[in-house]
Amino acid sequence: MPNPAPTPIAVPIPTPNPAPTPSSSPKSGPNSQPCHVFTTPPDLPLSEDERLVLSRGLTFIPRRSRINEFNTWRDIEQFFRRLRLCAFFFNQDSLPPSDDPFSCLQHTPSTWTPRTGLLPALDLFIANCRRDINRLNFSTPLTHSNLSPSERAALHSLRSNPNLTIKPADKGGAVVVWRTNLYTAEAKRQLADTSSYCPLDHDPTSHHQTIISQTIHNLITSGDLPSTASNLIFPQPSIARFCLPPKIHKPDCPGRHIVSACSCPTELISAYLDTVLSLLVQNLPTYVRDTTASIIFASPIPNALSSPWTSSPCTPPSPLTKDSNPSISSFPTVPTCTLPLTPSFD
Template sequence: MSNQSCVRLFQELRKLKEKALRYSYLTRFIPTRLQVKFDPALGSLCTPLRRQWNNTLHSTSLSLIRILTEHCDVCLNSFNRDISYLEAELRSICSSARFEQFNSEIDAGLTKLEYVLISRRNGKIGRLVFKQQHHRRRRFKRNVPTEAEPSAPQSTVINLSPCTLSDAENDLLSKRLNFCPTPPTVNQAELSQDLTDYYRRIRLREFFLDSSPMDPEPFYCKSKWVPPKNRVPSLETYVQVVSSQINSNDHSTHRTHDNLPREEREALKTLRARKDIIIKPADKGSAVVVMGRQQYIDEAMRQLNNQTNYKPLDTDPTGTLSKEIQQTLDEMHDRDNLSKKAHKFLSLVDCRTARFYLLPKIHKPDNPGRPIISGNGSPTENISLFVDSFLKPLMPQIPSYIHDTPDFLRKIAGIQKQVPNTAIIGTFDVTSLYTNISQDEGIAACSSALAKSGHTSPPI
């Protein structure tokens, strides 16, 4: 049979296996929306009626859960039969090597999907646990006596610099670094570009409304194609009305409401003009840290002068690295290890050197800085995303993997009977963990994990 038939069967088999995996996770974690909650419009109910009412709601919820579980089991049995039939048909019309390649691609996709489902499930369980704990704290919260002095709120601004901040500057920084002050005037160029992008999005939605869903490649350069206009008269009328209303407003005379008091607005101008301080978010927590510029530079040089982890260079190697990376990408594309879209996405354009900066660790003595390398625009930015897409699904398979705090608590509860009563839980910290990891050993560990997972393309 033709190659199109093989691809069609492969796509049907992949979608069916993904659907079966979703149904299997649905039976493991029943949605909380199936818990029926309804109160009659009779005011407060007496205790016997309330008890009888709640028991009825509970039994109804269990019945709905039982119906959903039975339906999922029936669907899973049907899916398994269809999967066996499609696998047999696909095996009969393609070679063994092609069949194994299809199976490897399906398994890789199922691994990624399973990682997403596990993350969602852990997130739901974490939110449920938090809601129950929050409800318990509210239920048993004791009232603080009125004569007791209220405790002072924890400061969100940590000033490590020798300079003194004014009250207005402290109040401004306490709004955190993601606070967005109201701009004094409307930027007409940005407004026009935003409207153009919005009109393009709604025209794209209309243009592909009747198209069948496709599985896009995970790595591709965003298209700038604009659909043709005047396809739907009502849509074009809406675009004209919105444009007319916005253009009819005189933004130069329209006064916007300022979300900062006058003192804090002046403090914003003062802080932006100062060259003797550095303002950074804390490494942990939500505090804003103010450091002296020279203090920040000294800490950075202290870490960079450690030639065990860093090596000084005479010239910037960005250009040389860019050429070597591009040559490797071209060779992988020529060997069909990279698709055309992935090759275009990973190809380098106008690269710059990665940036080094520090986040102060206010929870440690002497407030050392955590080194961060910002790779935005660097030669390895998109390559990091590409490699991470293959490594991220492997993380939950590591025995020491912990997703979050609720996941840790569940694992501790699971081994509670294996731990003697005299055991003491301890923790330890590794100084400069990532900078001390050998690159050769890290690459070898990643290659071994990919090989065990059955990864085939692109080659390791």
């Protein structure tokens, strides 16, 4: 008897990012609306084309006149790799979470790709895609553009103007164009607040990194922390960054001071503390999970409200206790030693 045909398997296929399409509207997309453009001072001169380009938003991507062949093949091969990974791990259970809270602080990107031959239909699809891409003529210029020649000239004028600082608004999604000297003056005004900032004559990042590294290594040597606690040390730290998103809803358009501590020496220590404290916060009697849960708590009839995003009524989260949640014993244990999270550096 002939062998029965294999049963087809439905594998979810990730879709690549769609290429931008030409549009005469300020922002492409069926429901997109142009961004509002504000200037500081209000009489800052901007041409009509410059305002039109800015109204497209700071995430707008101008279309190039030619397609870069190297970037195209790089993106396509990355997409093929995601397809193979999706097919390889389809219907497989995910790995259980690690009991060590320090092991997940640093991730090493994997470059492994499943071998060919595991799914013939996928191999045929990839081969056909490569054949069709090989037929493309990358030296042919594109005939369509999502910017007019005057708008493209305005974009180059905005990029090359050192007297303009362009920032997203703190709220509302608007685009704000500051005169650079006013932006600098606002930054100096806020940095002059000695209750929050103090001037330094050098970059203390390397000194902070040395103290944190030595302290963590000493705690590992003494047995107060496991060996995986070395993941708390950020490999290549950098200095914090200061920026001022403008508050256009307030008089004189002040800036909201933000100090980004990403890639700073204490970033991973903060991430570890967040995993510990989040479990403690969820165990508080005043903890509210989200807006839907708060509406349910305020409702006179519990569980009478249904979430518009689900088909079943939303129930408020129950208090996290050993009786209601058996996983309470799996909470990460906070070491009894003292970490210099906010040390006083000389």
